[in-house]
Amino acid sequence: MSLFVLSRRSLAALVAWTVLGGASVWAETPSLTVTLRPGAVDVARGLGRMDVQWVASDLKAKAGEPLLTLPVVIANTDTIADTLTGLVVTDSRGVVPLTVRDDPAALVYSRHWLAARDVDGEVTVRYRAPIDNTPPRRGSGPPYSLRTEGGGVSGVGNTFILLPEVGTDYRVALRWDLAGLGEGARATSSYGEGDVDLGQGAADRLSSTVFMAGPMHREPETVGDAGFSAAWLGETPFEARPLMVWTHRLHGWMSRFFAEPGDPPYRVFMRFNPINAGGGVALTRSFLVTYNAQTNPEDLKTTLSHEMIHTWTQWDGRGQWYGEGVAVYYQALLPFRAGLMSADAYLADINDTARRYYSNPLNGTPDDQIAARFWDDSRIRVLPYDRGALYFATVNGMIRRASDGARSVDDLIAEMNRRRRAGETVDEAAWVALLVGELGEAGRDLHTAMKAGALMTPEPGDFGPCFTREVGKARRFELGFDPRSLVGDVKTIRGLIPGSAADQAGLRNGDVVTYAVAMDAVQGDQTRRLTLQTTRDGRTFPVTYLPRGEEVDVYQWRRVQGVADAACKP
Ligand SMILES: [Zn+2]
Incomplete structure (x- = not known):
């Protein structure tokens, strides 16, 4: 079973990716109203788009100062920083010219859009976030990216919502325009159904919010204002509803175990995952779990339980x-x-x-x-x-x-x-x-x-x-080469261990490889073979082996x- 499961909160602590915090200096807290307009979905090609517009009632930056920000990579996951189109920022004086500055490339780093002139007052930001289901070259990461399935879209805000650079508190409101998805489309998020007000707080709450829109399946079928609701798009390769009934019962039991006061909205999202099925991620008052064609719903139960537990075990300390x-x-x-x-x-x-x-x-x-x-x-x-x-x-x-x-x-x-x-x-x-x-x-x-x-x-x-x-007895996990070969966008094998299973299967130093699994899960399964799509001298071929070493x-x-x-x- 996959244990590749990370809460965004602990990741943030881990990599020290922070948006500057700070108390508001304005007498009245400014508003930030975000409107999401999912566009029509190309089901066959796995393509879609999300048009994002937000209006901040008060946003300030001097000429040359950063105005907007978005991670370029977060938790080994590419955001839309390199693929977004049509970014236009306007204020009362018209279009704000922008320049771009990236932090030094690292495991997690951000892009900043700088205002070329002073900005002060109401600011409108518009852009299009493209959606492409092609599996990421980078490899496994949490299921943050925008995806389309079943005629709808889903994603986590940290990969597609540009935020004000300065972390002022806002009264954040979320609005949906679902005309592009056709009849029968509904929208939900970690904060509840359709249009919701998040109340006053940091704008980066949007980063840890799951968004889903389209002709969703729901459990229970009737969605109330409070309590548990599961949402998923399209047809799952297993019977999703009994699994979500199970999850609903577990949520009731855990709410009592962890002495949850009241019955706040709680969302469970399920979606397809091309590279790391079984993985999940815990987010605000919600979590997201993933499956693929081979997923056994019984195996998914520990992931569902694991992510739910994170709801009540947040802490302020360092480390995971x-x-x-x-x-x-x-x-x-x-x-x-x-x-x-x-x-x-x-x-x-x-x-x-x-x-x-x-x-x-x-x-x-x-x-x-x-x-x-x-x-x-x-x-x-x-x-x-x-x-x-x-x-x-x-x-x-x-x-x-x-x-x-x-x-x-x-x-x-x-x-x-x-x-x-x-x-x-x-x-x-x-x-x-x-x-x-x-x-x-x-x-x-x-x-x-x-x-x-x-x-x-x-x-x-x-x-x-x-x-x-x-x-x-168990055999140690042994890739047969330096594990750091698999870090980053282009994965080049080095440090091949002579006589290892990888060596015997034909892998060589200098080979460039891709793969579609989470190594954490492979490591946990004694019998699971690993296939590396290997490119050497312009030819691409699979190398498959059992990545195991000595028995202990x-x-x-x-x-x-x-x-x-x-x-x-x-
Ligand atoms: Zn976890």
Whole structure:
């Protein structure tokens, strides 16, 4: 199962991509009204367009200063910065001439549109965002880009909505013009149905918003103002509705578990993914999951659960071990407790995580080295997920033993969640203080060891009385060449390891390759073969091999015979 799942919030923290924040200096908060006009879709060619117009009631820039901004690349995903057309900015004096300046190219960098003269007052911005379903050359990333399917469009704002450069607060309103999509088209977003007011706040809320419009399928079929609603376009290769009914039930259960006050709008979006099916991404009050023709809806359940958990486990700290660790720790456990997943499926999920973690030759990498190497190597990228989950399992076991079963890690997560809701800072210091409160210095020691890269080893009974630990075998993930060969737009093989499966399959240094899978998922599946479309001397051909190296011992858990499912729940 794919674990290529990142919340935009944690990505932002990871790569320090920020839009300048700051309190408004105007007496009245200016308005920013965004109108989205999806155009007609060319279904056969997978092409479409989204015309974007916004009006800011007050926007200022001196001549030569940046007025607008958009990332060029975010999380290994190209935005429309290079493909947008017809950008026109006007104010009361007419068209504003623009020049363009890019930040230095990096894993994440932005483009800035500079005003060639002073701008002051009401400003209108118009442009066309093209939509093209061609799989990106860059490879796998979160499903942010605009896509078209089933006669509609979807995408995340961070790839197609230019924002004011200065991060003033705005009263943001979203308006839709659906005439171009024909009859039967509706629109929804992370903030609710059709035209919605986001209220006062940063304009970059639009960046973490999912937008979808067209002849959508919905579950429940009637969409209310509040609560859960799933949306998808076109026909899925599996029965989507029962899966979304399941997701709706899980949302109700989790809302109680995480003590959600009220019943705010909550959106689940599903869409096709040509390169990283099964992946998802959590966004504001919503998440997006993806599928392809091979997707087994049972496998999608842990992704749905994982992304939903992110809704309640945001934090203010650095690093991904908390958010991703909690999400992986709970992704099968909570559906299991809710009666929505079998004990066997829960066990399989524990073992997938454990196998990938214990067979990872880089599992001793300290946490503070992960951010810089995150996109270099999937073996680094999965660590916050896998190590984080086994850390929380270890913490849970220690708390249960120390409290004679009266308390668990749930109590600490609930307290972190309560504080965040109350507007308090929930960061690493807050977490460690809670840990020390439960476990004394042993809690701090475990935490320090985890951050330093020590192996996390839950006790045999730490996943509940139904399961016990054993030693199994797994083969290490081994691409057979320097993993950094796969970073960036053009992927040129270097550092080929003589005798590796890649070498034996015919791959050579200097080959230029493309592929249509997420390495994180390949790494997690012992039997999955990798196909690299390889170009050498003007010829392109596939090279397929099993990217595995030496066999090593890994901890696994197995069912204890004679204990009923009902007694399993840790
Ligand atoms: Zn996640």
